[in-house]
Amino acid sequence: MTTTPTQATDLVTLTIDGIEVSVPKGSLIIRAAEEAGIEIPRFCDHPSLDPVGACRQCLVEVWMPGPPGPDGTPSEARQMQGPPGRMKPQASCTMTVAPGMVVKTQVTSEAIDKAQQGVMELLLINHPLDCPVCDKGGECPLQNQAMSAGRETSRFEDSKRTYPKPVNISSQVLLDRERCVLCARCTRFSDQVAGDPFIALVERGALQQVGIYEEQPFESYFSGNTVQICPVGALTGAAYRFRSRPFDLVSTPSVCEHCASGCAQRTDHRRGTILRRMAQNDPEVNGEWNCDKGRWAFAYSSVGDRFEFPMVRENGELRVASWPEALRVAAAGLGHANASGVLVGGRVSAEDAYAYAKFARQVLGTNDIDFRARPHSAEEADFLAASVVGTGPQGGAVTYTDLGSASTVLLLGFEPEDESPIVFLRLRKAFRKNKTRVYAVSPVASRGLAKMGGQLIASAPGTEAEVIAAIKAGRGSKRVEEAAAALAEGGVILVGERLATVPGALSAAAALAEHTGARLAWVPRRAGERGALEAGAFPTLLPGGRLVTDASARAEVALAWDLAGLPDTPGRDCAGIVAALRSGELDGVVIGGVDPFDLGIGDADAVLGGAFVVSLEQRPSAATAYADVILPVATVAEKSGTFVDWEGRPRSFEAALTTTYVSDYRALDMLADEMGHFLGCRTQREVADEMTSLGAGTGPRPTAPNVPPAEPRQVADGHLVLATWRHLLDQGSMQDGEPFLAGTAPRATARVSATTAQTLGLADGDEVRVDLVTGACVVALVTISEMADHVIWLPTNSAGSDLRVALATEGGDHVFVTKDGDA
């Protein structure tokens, strides 16, 4: 990625408070002043929002160069006035720089100092003096700037505007209207950045206020950002309100554990209790935004059901045990097992995943390890080995920045708003600012797609491979042809993890990228997947993308690990391990954070009941119910480590809390010890150093898979094909304990095309009964104008719609739909 250096001709030179600065053409005065190190007070101004000029706090005096004289040089600068004779202050947040402009801020202009003090005084007349009980007190731009740009005393002695307080603008965001300075940051954010204009300013004058629509609640995945950018304490999060004062908090830079977006965050705790998380500014990744899940879904660790101590099963019951006892029992159990596998799950840090990978090879002597606790395929394994592992921003892989400047982005099996919300925000910004064209191969045009200005290339589930092949061939509907032509001009293809469920689709995607020259990136849903792939928690790959089948790669790793050799046959993938557990071929398993239901296992007893199960877990799950030994491990706030985001960018984080919990690598190290192996994974530094020294493999990269598309199964009369993905906010166990957040989760609805609805005699809003192989669910029907016919979309794991087991069951992807109540 080369960037054009800013040409001197693109720069505009002006003088601010006597300091000459050169800034890019089109810059706002307030930004230019920042370059000169001058801070102009402001409220409505926000660099990531369109200028509005509402609060008038950033007024400056401006002198424009006069018209050029006979020799072409501009005559003396003239003060901007209005009415004549009176200096007219200009809002530095809306006025752009001009060559030769002279700006005087509060630093050098007395009149401006007075103007700013005047605005500040006016802002304060209707602002309550409740700083001592306000959540913003101590970190409040109004408080701070009232000190720097305000009068010492107020002359206001009349009545302040008051309101009953607070107003719930959603279950998680509260509004104290009397504190609001009406800067419109929240409404502009929601409208411009998130594309969710569910809040707006209503009423007039001093009674103007932020309002919501009765019929469209403020259910935006990004609503928490409005709380963070509110320059006063008007918007507060229900979870944090009245919990703490900012100066009592200890802040730790952190990385979000929920998805592969890799958001920089800040975790604030007071006396060992996490009270809030904020988005941290990282221009290359999340900008200064995050999603509500990242912000608010952290209470799962404090709902009261943590495994605080190791547990062992005795006479069928779990009981608390000491670490030495638990390790002894675990070591004995795994030692007695004929063959064991490792299920890592997609949520652990890269260091943890590395320890699992090493444990499997060194201690268990197997490649039976997989992080993919979700639908997957052998084709996917080949695809990841060929096109994904070992890439990253350093190596020229697709980055967020590339998304922002791409001319075309094609989404395959990927719904960014639900599955990687910061990718969504970046694509929306690209659409707004760069006119990036977005195409999605998906069964249904979502609202998220509309917000990215995206166009749907409709494809029923199972037909994606053929549709992708059609794009490659450049033949099909007008839109397919347009997308093909656009991609050929240089574009980006984003592949979601769901594409693994369609035979041939990933092969087709790789072939499309090869054919068009478009750049390809894989966006998994969970935060730990990419790191686990890189760490070798994979049946066909060792750390650093080294192939299990590559003898020299094995030798390289064996040498580093001080072993005679490594198992040389590719291991079972997740489904294979489950099948082997079911059949008894495997009779031992080490399970990380894996929920059997995510694997589509409805009968965990048949899978885990007969095996010796060692579970490294934080809280009870369907897997720990069958565990013979439970080793308690740390949550993300309690450990340091690294997630690798979808770009392949390492995102390291420190422990926010000091606890006695250990990270998975430490528990595995101790278990290995007990089993007579030195794993060398005692500290994060030790693991990270080893990972670094091992580095990436240098062996040849395998070629991309070439799996032919499978013929989609015939749809029986009256049946529909099930399409699904997970909503960002759903029944995921890491959202437990946060009822305010859950209150804005999208309700489960069934989406069908208008044609399909008509065929079935159904109408928008009907309660419909969807017969799944696991039972029926009853949800409201929504007809979608752009959607593949004979398809019904339901969320994967929302209240009233849990498809995880049904989808993994033979024939479960075809469903029968009737109006609820009809026979």
Place this chain on the structure above:
Amino acid sequence: MTQLTPILSKFWDAEQSWSLATYEQHDGYRAMDKAFAMEPAAVISAVKDSALRGRGGAGFPTGMKWSFMSPPDGDARYLVVNADESEPGTCKDIPLMMANPHVLLEGVAISSYAIGCKKAFIYLRGEVVHVYRRLLRAVEEAYAAGHLGENIHGTGIDVDIVVHAGAGAYICGEETALLDSLEGRRGQPRSKPPFPGAAGLYARPTSVNNVESIASVPGIILEGVDWFKGMGTEKSAGFGIFSLSGHVKNPGQYEAPLGITLRELLDMAGGMRDPNKKLKFWTPGGSSTPLFTAEHLDVPLDFESVGAAGSMLGTRALQIFDETVCVVRAVDRWIEFYKHESCGKCTPCREGTWWLAQILHRLEHGQGTEADLDKLLDISDNILGRSFCALGDGATSPVTSSIQHFRDEYLAHLEHGGCPFDPQAAVLWATDKESVSA
């Protein structure tokens, strides 16, 4: 002695003055034929040469506004007529549209042709439903007669007019707030640049002009530039409707050349309502223009002279107040209006009017100190030129000018512990009986 120049108001007294038939009897829609035979640029030049200045208050040259629009690019361009007349005291556009709507429609057709617009909008103040009905009927008549629509008078020129009723917000008289409102949004002023001439209605080049400005165009085309410049002063050419209201014998609209004085107008209007009561103060151009007193009776009412005397010509809304009126009470009520109408977008106007209103209300009731007067002036200083649009600026005019001219009267309220005036003495049905003060 300046004479009245009834042009727009020439036949307001005719039977059914508003009908198409009446308008056609008075050369109606003839200017259109003349204009359509000219090049559009020539029409703009004529309006430019006439030195017609915007009649909505700011006085920006109309022809220049048109020539500042982005050049035609083949896509839509709009003319929007600002008929959101809401300024306290201003009542010229509404009577004009009521009595002679067709002169506006003809003006719209000619102006649209000049600027290359095929679809024009008249944004009417929402409360005046009777005017709305009359405009709708007039547009209907004009379409039926072929004066509007496609291929007008067989010239191949198309002009459509949409009459849109606002929802009753003073701020929508601000041209960019009007455009937002017309687009279906909340009426709040937009950031400029871009100016409407570059990106106005639906982000297309748009000219927003006052009713009276547009209605003056047919006359300029038909009678010629020199005819128009023959009236008024050099820099404030032409005629205008002067609306007299308040304590005047015959309130109403007086169409006269710019530069006429209030003394002359008062003479024509039969003098003060009660000849025994003296003129105390008056507004030259609505409540947003600084107050004048009896000493300004001979100020020529043109843009330059009124400006030089410390006020603004504004919309020529001459509200006359005699000595029975308490200036503090009058200003208090005006500020209440601005507080109510402030859109809330910017801090100075939103919070400033809220504060001013409370102080004035106190002072009117005798509560406060002399320091409050300085506070009023300082708050006004912090609003004027700091607010987003002119609404906030306008709100300070009555406050600062009333304190300038009537500081003692404010103080009298404080000394008296309340208003020393009997509000009953100022009303229409007041008797000469000596009133008893509170």
